[in-house]
Amino acid sequence: MIVIMNVNASSEAIDRVQQEITKLGYTPKPAPGETRTIVGVMGTKPLRGKQHLQSLPEVSNVIEISTPYKLASREWQPQDTIVSVGGTKIGGSNVSIIAGPCSIESYEQTKIVGDSVKAAGGHFLRGGAFKPRTSPYSFQGMGVEGLKILKQVGQEVGLPTVTEVTDTEVLEVTAQHTDMLQIGTRNMQNFTLIKEAARTGMPIFLKRGMSATVKETILAAEYILNEGNEKLVLCERGIRTYVDHTRNTLDVSAIPAFQRLTHLPVVVDPSHAAGKRSKVLPLSLAGVAAGAQGVMVEVHPNPEVALSDGPQQLVPADFKELVDRIRLVAEAVGRKLD
Ligand code: PEP
Ligand code: MN
Numbered sequence: 001m002i003v004i005m006n007v008n009a010s011s012e013a014i015d016r017v018q019q020e021i022t023k024l025g026y027t028p029k030p031a032p033g034e035t036r037t038i039v040g041v042m043g044t045k046p047l048r049g050k051q052h053l054q055s056l057p058e059v060s061n062v063i064e065i066s067t068p069y070k071l072a073s074r075e076w077q078p079q080d081t082i083v084s085v086g087g088t089k090i091g092g093s094n095v096s097i098i099a100g101p102c103s104i105e106s107y108e109q110t111k112i113v114g115d116s117v118k119a120a121g122g123h124f125l126r127g128g129a130f131k132p133r134t135s136p137y138s139f140q141g142m143g144v145e146g147l148k149i150l151k152q153v154g155q156e157v158g159l160p161t162v163t164e165v166t167d168t169e170v171l172e173v174t175a176q177h178t179d180m181l182q183i184g185t186r187n188m189q190n191f192t193l194i195k196e197a198a199r200t201g202m203p204i205f206l207k208r209g210m211s212a213t214v215k216e217t218i219l220a221a222e223y224i225l226n227e228g229n230e231k232l233v234l235c236e237r238g239i240r241t242y243v244d245h246t247r248n249t250l251d252v253s254a255i256p257a258f259q260r261l262t263h264l265p266v267v268v269d270p271s272h273a274a275g276k277r278s279k280v281l282p283l284s285l286a287g288v289a290a291g292a293q294g295v296m297v298e299v300h301p302n303p304e305v306a307l308s309d310g311p312q313q314l315v316p317a318d319f320k321e322l323v324d325r326i327r328l329v330a331e332a333v334g335r336k337l338d
């Protein structure tokens with residue numbers, strides 16, 4: 001339930017309504033707008049007190065939110081959230097390019113990619129240091145050494161960084177070395193991790209679970225918002241289906257669904273959806289045409305010898321072409337890359 005205050009309600013009026021909400025056994029969460037304040041009625045109890053709140057003179061309207069998520073909903077916040085990461089914005093009518101290797105493998109590899117991402121017009125440098133691999137015998141990432149390299153290269157090339165945090169044990173050190181924390185597909189419903197990550201106050205890049213519905217994904221987002229962290233970006237990275245011509249199936253329809261139901265920026269990751277280099281370009285363009293506010297793509301100087309996800313990583317020259325093509329589609333759908 002949300003309480004919409006009268007236009008220009010005084011702070012005393014807002015306080016009084018909050019006290020009434022508290023008396024009903026809920027926690028009030030005010031969200032000041034330009035002319036009106038909305039007060040969220042938060043809690044796990046069944047709804048009651050709607051008519052009472054409606055009858056208060058300071059209140060314009062009380063709306064029951066029909067969805068199980070509140071803070072993520074458009075009812076709670078009609079306008080798009082724009083997230084600032086190291087001074088660079090994601091969301092609104094921007095299309096942000098987040099690119100870099102699947103795994104940080106060395107300073108040299110990361111620097112080559114970082115330079116090429118910057119030169120091609122990318123906005124963020126990504127790279128994994130703690131890798132959640134399907135097999136225990138696969139490369140598990142460079143760990144803290146990798147985080148240090150990512151941070152150093154990000155600073156050298158002048159791009160904010162994104163890296164995955166896989167566990168609460170490595171949350172603190174990961175947060176110290178990056179501008180944005182990624183929650184991977186395998187951890188979307190690791191509620192302990194996502195709540196703790198949210199509490200750092202850092203921007204969070206939340207990937208859709210590979211078998212999660214749109215609603216489950218938004219509920220995971222709600223956990224983060226409920227910790228008071230509104231710096232949140234959603235990512236569609238493909239879901240598990242029966243097809244085997246791609247690694248996952250990019251659910252393009254999830255992009256407008258997330259955008260209709262929530263105010264959060266939505267990024268598309270065609271690399272992990274496709275699993276194959278040849279499909280990264282068409283899926284990127286499809287994602288942006290469908291309204292994605294960013295593209296996350298993997299880039300490696302020599303994918304044949306990459307320690308993870310070699311078949312899907314683009315070489316820098318192909319990445320440059322990708323950015324140029326994305327720019328054309330972005331402009332065609334009223335968005336901008338720069
Ligand atoms: C990644 O982006 O490095 C990654 C592991 O992605 P996902 O969680 O989508 O598989
Ligand atoms: Mn990868």
